[in-house]
Amino acid sequence: MSIIYKKYSVMGDMRxxxxxxxxxxxxxxxxxxxxxQDIHFQLDNISxxxxxxxxxxxxxxxxxxxxxxVNVKLEMEEIKG
Numbered sequence: 488m489s490i491i492y493k494k495y496s497v498m499g500d501m502r503x504x505x506x507x508x509x510x511x512x513x514x515x516x517x518x519x520x521x522x523x524q525d526i527h528f529q530l531d532n533i534s535x536x537x538x539x540x541x542x543x544x545x546x547x548x549x550x551x552x553x554x555x556x557v558n559v560k561l562e563m564e565e566i567k568g
Contacts, residue, residue, distance in 0.1 A: 500546075501544045501545065501546060501558075502520050502521065502544065502545055502546070502547065503520065503521050503542070503543070503544055503562060504518040504519055504520040504521060504526070504542075504543055504544075504545065504556075505518065505519055505540060505541070505542060505543070506518055506537055506538065506539055506540065506541045506543060507519050507525075507539065507540075508539065509530070509537070509538070509539055511530070514529060514530045514531060515527055515528065515529050515530060516528050516530060516537075518543065518545065518556050518559075524554075526545075526547060526554050526555070526556045527552075527553070527554070527555055527556065528545070528555065528556035528557070528559050529555070532557060532558075532559065533559045533560075534560070535559075535560055535561040536561075537559070537561060541561060542561070542562040543559055543560060543561055543562055544559075544560055544561075544562045545557065545558055545559040545560070546558045
């Protein structure tokens, strides 16, 4: 008997956070969101160049191993003139 896990969107809103760890060998990283929660992400799902301490925005999905950040993008700051 096998168990089928589905991806569920937890929040449709974009969240903000900071990248705290990146493991290029295993292809994943960790974000700390605005609430201080650790959320994992996969590097292959990111189109932007990110580094540790990058300010990012993302959505959250519930996977079989817990919460996962998806649609991870660099947070673009407004230029004030």
